[in-house]
Amino acid sequence: MNNLVLSLAPKFTKLQTLILRQENPQLEDSAVETIANFCHHLQELDLSKSFKLSDGSLNALARGCPDLTKLNISGCTSFSDEALEYLTNSCLKLKILYLCGCFKAAADRALQAIGRNCNMLQTLNLGWCDNVDDSVIPLASKCLHLRSLDLYYCRNITDRGMYSLAHSRVKNKPSVWDRYDEEGLRSLNISQCTALSPPAVQALCDTFPALHTCSGRHTLVMSGCLNLTYVHCACTVQAHRMLMTRVVLRNLYSIR
Ligand SMILES: [Zn+2]
Structure with a gap:
């Protein structure tokens, strides 16, 4: 796989989408550096599970691929928060970012940088990043287009993080002319976030009307x-x- 990318990437200089998902990680920094050196128009890149990659790959992408809108580096466990910060300083068009399992990269410093730089972010996956705590706060107040947030197994997230997400919505409430229902979080996964209390999550659920716990829609996922x-x-x-009104009415009529 690595040699294939090394030989092909220079020939596809107009490439916009590249999926390099692998079951057995073979990809090395040299391949990603070649991609970054030749494919400057790349918009979507999937490098998930490439745990052989180091910060050199993220730094190369930051320099060579400023148009990235979708990046999946889930499972790339070696990346540091410094490298992720550097990437977000350059790739300002990111809309979709998968960082599942990047527990080193998804630390305070990088999350603050995402809040500062990625104003167009719509989807963020921080699943299994158990370093993540209330550092979601900068995201909450800055990434106003965030529609989908996955915090699966982020066990250090507290009520404070939930209230700050809710508060960002109230603070940035769109005007009456905007289509209110289309704004704000539409999908939130807080499964296994066991430190959260009902009032904080209820506040969030009340603030974002597109978050549903009802079967069928179920856009607020709280397993575990x-x-x-x-x-x-x-x-x-x-x-x-x-249902309760019906029960009461039925009882009333049966009494009569
Ligand atoms: Zn509902």
């Missing part, structure tokens, strides 16, 4: 958070109220 059983979206509450 047993204490969050009582968090519900508005339609679940409404359905429960209607």
Whole structure:
């Protein structure tokens, strides 16, 4: 795979999308550096599970591929937060960023840089990055186009992080002319984030009307958070109220 990329990348200088997902990681820095040296128009790059790659790869991409909009480096466990910060300083068009399992890279410094630089970010996956704590706060207040956030197994996230996400929504509430329902988080995974309490998650659920706990939609995923059983979206509450009204009415009529 590595040699293939080394020989082919120089021939595809207009390449926009490149998926290099591998089951057995073979990709080395030399391949990514070649991509960065020749494919300057690259917009989508998937390097997931390439755990042989080092910071040299991210630095090369920062210099050679400023048009990246979608980057998947999930499972690339060697990348540092310094290199990720450097990348976000250059790739300002990032809309989709998968950092699942990048526990070294997804540290405070890089997350602050994402908040500062990636104003167009829509999707962020921080699953399994258990270093992540309330450092989501800068993201919350800066990445106003964030629609999908995956915090699976980020066990150090606390209520403070949830309230800051909710607060960013209130603070940046769009004007009446904007299409309100299309703004804000539409998908949030906080499965296994066991430090969160029901009031904080409920506040978030109330703030983002597109987050649903009801079956069918289920855009707020909380698997493994047993204490969050009582968090519900508005339609679940409404359905429960209607059911209770029906029960009360039925009882009233049966009494008569
Ligand atoms: Zn619902």
